[in-house]
Amino acid sequence: MAEKTALKVAGFVSQQRLLDRLAELACFGALDNGGVDRQALSDVELTARAWLIEWARALGCTVMTDDCANLFIRRAGREDLPPIVTGSHIDTQPGGGNLDGCYGVMAGMECLSALNDAAVITRRPIEVVVWTNEEGSRFSPGAMGSSAFVHPSRLADYLPHQDAQGITLAQALSRCHQRFSGLPRRAAVPMAAFIELHIEQGPVLQQAGLPLALVGGIQGVRWYQVCCHGTPAHAGTTPMADRQDAMTLARRIMQQLEQRAATLPADELRLTFGRWHVEPNAINTIAGRVTFTLDFRHPDAAVLARFDAWMQQLAAENVAVACVFSQAPVAFDPTLLDAQFACTQALQIETTTLISGAFHDAMHLASHCPTSMFFVPSHNGISHNPAEYTDPQYLYLGAKALACCLTELANQPTGVNHEHSHLSSLL
């Protein structure tokens, strides 16, 4: 059961203030069609950062950054302990909406405002973090800031990566650091917990008619590229029996994989054959070579391993199989999820538990500290689109649950060991 103080802070969350701030943030990079284009470390994103920093200071918070330009907004606690952290990202897709990432940051700031209004000083500090370049639409890979925070040695590999104009990440970062040269830079610090609040970006919560989900984890991913070799030949003169048709071979492989995938529980599985390259791609020539990709996702590591085995079995003299990307599934912290559930119960918010279909910064944080997420519904499941929308009442309830949770965790009387590998001592 959540403490009285946590419920009191939740009571100071303001729906109007949250909506106003979301609308203000959406002005930075606003598109005529109602969407937002705010690329990581672009001029418009840096201006949004300046706005956020000024606001944070007005709330009495201190602001810090790090080598990858992640932004940490810290509300001091009574004791200088590892903080309870929330946040997300403020970069968008080129034609994005105003909620993906932004909602998590604005809701975190709303929690800080609510704490101020309730005149509550928590035992631990509470931080709102803005992770750099989550979308990956300007610089690859996505979720870069959180990745470099948890694994600082990765930043050196990212620095030469270029955007479409040939600007390197190193150049973009140095512009950002120059503009905010007054901000102290810190290295990765221990965190007592990280809770990310995000829109679902899928239709499940809306279909269930529920305002909020506890997120149990993030499904794992495999990307494969399959290259089938045949012999290009005349479509009119080559008898069917004499053909080595790369397209026939590719179709057979695709069918075989679909049949095997059909033996797995359908609700947890995602299989996509998204990219096809046919050579010579002519109407009257038998395909000599067909290259296609597979995106396979599942929350169970054992199923992903079984899929890997299927893919290896496909390799043959005329079939080359390459795994081009692999991400293990992430399970969020059960003790943290229990604390989230207790808060939603106390606030009488009905919830369910989901597995995230998309990547989030929380995926990387999970190997740094106890981590989990909340989802609010996405209208019609739409995201990465100007039409992205969530009922304001749900945005409000998500922020309330977050405020309750952050306060509750930050006020736990017992200490967290500095290895912070278990939250049990915190709760």
Ligand SMILES: [Zn+2]
């Ligand atoms: Zn996001």
